[in-house]
Amino acid sequence: MTDQEPPRDAFATRAVHAGLTPDPSFRSVIPAIHQTSTYAQRRPGEFVGDYDYARTANPTRTALEQAIGDLEGGLAVVFASGLAAEHAVITAVCGAGSHMVLPADLYGGTFRLVDKVLSGWGLDYDLVDQTDLAALERAVGANTKLIWVESPTNPSLNLIDIEGVIARRRDALVAVDNTFATPANQRPLERGADIVVHSTTKYLGGHSDVVGGAVITRRPELHERMRFVQNAVGAVPGPFDCFLVHRGLRTLHLRMDAHARSASAIVELLRAMPEVRDVRWPGFSGMVSFHHPRAASVATRTRLFTLAESLGGVESLIEVPQLMTHQSVEGSDAAVPADLVRLSCGVEDPDDLVADLRQALA
Ligand SMILES: Cc1ncc(COP(=O)(O)O)c(C=O)c1O
Numbered sequence: 009m010t011d012q013e014p015p016r017d018a019f020a021t022r023a024v025h026a027g028l029t030p031d032p033s034f035r036s037v038i039p040a041i042h043q044t045s046t047y048a049q050r051r052p053g054e055f056v057g058d059y060d061y062a063r064t065a066n067p068t069r070t071a072l073e074q075a076i077g078d079l080e081g082g083l084a085v086v087f088a089s090g091l092a093a094e095h096a097v098i099t100a101v102c103g104a105g106s107h108m109v110l111p112a113d114l115y116g117g118t119f120r121l122v123d124k125v126l127s128g129w130g131l132d133y134d135l136v137d138q139t140d141l142a143a144l145e146r147a148v149g150a151n152t153k154l155i156w157v158e159s160p161t162n163p164s165l166n167l168i169d170i171e172g173v174i175a176r177r178r179d180a181l182v183a184v185d186n187t188f189a190t191p192a193n194q195r196p197l198e199r200g201a202d203i204v205v206h207s208t209t210k211y212l213g214g215h216s217d218v219v220g221g222a223v224i225t226r227r228p229e230l231h232e233r234m235r236f237v238q239n240a241v242g243a244v245p246g247p248f249d250c251f252l253v254h255r256g257l258r259t260l261h262l263r264m265d266a267h268a269r270s271a272s273a274i275v276e277l278l279r280a281m282p283e284v285r286d287v288r289w290p291g292f293s294g295m296v297s298f299h300h301p302r303a304a305s306v307a308t309r310t311r312l313f314t315l316a317e318s319l320g321g322v323e324s325l326i327e328v329p330q331l332m333t334h335q336s337v338e339g340s341d342a343a344v345p346a347d348l349v350r351l352s353c354g355v356e357d358p359d360d361l362v363a364d365l366r367q368a369l370a
Pocket of ligand 1: 092187207208219
C-alpha cells in the first residue's frame with residue numbers, strides 16, 4: 009500500500025477513510041489521540057501549523073474536522089456540543105439589532121438559546137412554520153441576517169424545502185441543522201445552504217457516549233470567523249471526544265441504513281394500532297413520531313426502547329417531548345402537544361423492536 013490518499017468518490021468510502029492517515033511515527037492505522045493542552049516550541053513563536061495551544065487547535069480535532077467537512081462537502085469546525093456550535097454560528101453571523109428566523113417546530117434548546125440568552129443581547133427573532141414558504145417570505149426583512157432551518161424538524165419530522173427557503177432569503181444566510189438527516193441522507197451545502205450545523209452527539213457519534221457539535225460551510229471567510237469565535241469563546245471538544253465522534257463516523261452509512269430498516273418496521277406496526285394517530289417518518293433515518301392519548305404511559309412501558317432524551321445512538325430510545333426535550337418551549341408558539349411520542353429507532357433486530365412497542369401499546 010502506498011501513502012497516497014485512497015479513492016474517495018463514494019460516500020461509504022469517504023465515511024471509512026476521511027480524515028485518517030496512518031500515524032507518521034509508528035504507522036498505527038489509527039492516529040494517536042493527542043491528549044495535550046500545549047505544544048513544545050523550539051524557539052519563541054516557532055510551532056507546527058497553528059498548534060500553539062490546544063484551545064486553538066489539536067490534531068485529533070483537526071482529523072475530525074477534515075472527516076466531517078469531507079462528508080458534508082465543506083470546511084468544518086467542531087465544538088463541545090451542538091448548542092455550542094449553534095451559539096458560535098448565531099453570534100458570528102448576528103449582532104445586536106439583527107433579526108433571525110427560527111422554525112416554529114424546532115429543538116427546544118435552540119429556542120431557549122435565542123429566546124432566553126441571545127435576545128437579551130439585542131437579537132430579535134420570529135418563529136415561522138417553514139412548510140409555508142409564503143409565511144417565511146413575509147418574515148424575512150431587511151435586518152434578517154440568519155434563517156435557521158431544521159429538516160426534518162424536531163420533534164414533528166416535517167421536511168423543509170431547502171431550495172425554497174434559499175430562494176426567499178434576501179440578504180440572510182441560511183443555516184441548516186442536519187442532525188436528524190445526517191450527510192448520509194441530505195447534504196444542504198450541495199443544495200445552496202450557507203451553513204450546516206450538527207449535534208454530533210446524535211447520529212454522527214452514533215453510540216450515545218459523547219456530546220459534541222459541528223459547523224460546516226463552503227465560505228472560507230465564514231470558516232475563519234467560526235474558528236476565531238471558537239478560539240475566542242473556548243467551547244472546544246476534548247481530544248478523546250473527537251476520537252469517539254470520528255470512530256462513529258466510520259460506520260455512519262451502515263448505521264443509517266439499519267436505523268431506517270428499524271423505523272420502517274415500527275411505522276408499519278404503528279399505522280395498524282388503534283389509538284395511534286399521525287405517524288410520521290421522513291422515509292430515512294430512525295426518527296419516528298406519533299400521537300397517543302396515553303403518551304407518558306406508553307413511554308414507561310417499553311423494555312427495549314429506553315426512556316431517555318437524545319437520539320441517534322445504536323440503541324432505541326423513546327421520549328415524550330413535552331415533558332422531556334421540549335420543556336423549554338412550553339408556553340411559547342413552538343410548544344409541542346402532550347400526546348406526542350418521539351422514537352429514535354436503533355439498530356437492534358427490527359422484530360424485537362416491533363414486539364417491544366406492541367406490548368407497550370397493548
Ligand atoms: C436537532 C438538534 N439540534 C441541536 C441539538 C443540541 O445538541 P447538543 O445536545 O449536542 O448540544 C439537539 C439536541 O438534542 C438536537 O436534537
